[in-house]
Amino acid sequence: MVRCPSCAAPSGTGLVCERCGRPLGEELDCFAALGLEPRLALDGAALESRYHELGRRIHPDRFATDDAAVRAASLRAMALLTRSYRTLRDPISRGLYWLELRGEKLAEDNKTVPPELAEMVFEIQEQLAELGASPAGNDRDRLRGEIEGRRAEVRSRFDRAHRELEGNFVRWDRNAGGQDELTAGLKQALSKIAYLRTLLRDMDRALAAAAEN
Secondary structure (H helix, E strand, O other): OEEOOOOOOEEOOOOEOOOOOOEOOOOOOHHHHOOOOOOOOOOHHHHHHHHHHHHHHHOHHHHOOOOHHHHHHHHHHHHHHHHHHHHHHOHHHHHHHHHHHOOOOHHHHOOOOOHHHHHHHHHHHHHHHHHHHOOOOHHHHHHHHHHHHHHHHHHHHHHHHHHHHHHHHHHHHHOOOOHHHHHHHHHHHHHHHHHHHHHHHHHHHHHHHHHHO
């Protein structure tokens, strides 16, 4: 329980005082900051609407003539709201944050390429190195065509990994499985996405560089 800097009334958890509706400025987790139950499957439109609604209520411009404690509370609340929204609106950052709340880190299980991706990743890395060393001409054009074809495959796997992540979110929210199993599935999906996203970026850069030379 905290005291509101505006009306001094005790207030529960949230960005705004339950009595006067003014900003509290207390540190909260991202879900509590947006007034949400801790769930992984979120409606993007509803989340954005909630963000804008709270933002209008606590924006520092509304409290520019208040005393220092209220102005400071508004600034802290607005910063927390913005950070929370940015964290939760993206499924990947939301999944990473969910792990963080449970004392887990993706990095612990993300030191090697996921086995099901290893062969494809190494093959494409070799093709990218070959493209980078190839002089202009038919050989480079052939390599570019091959890599463009492989990019479609990588994009398909990336989209599939996102669907796996969404399925994992639903299982968490339904408590459909033990926490160890759900955590392992979440890490696996996030690890795949991380490698595939990096691979797509590297392919795009290599293709762009080859097109310029």
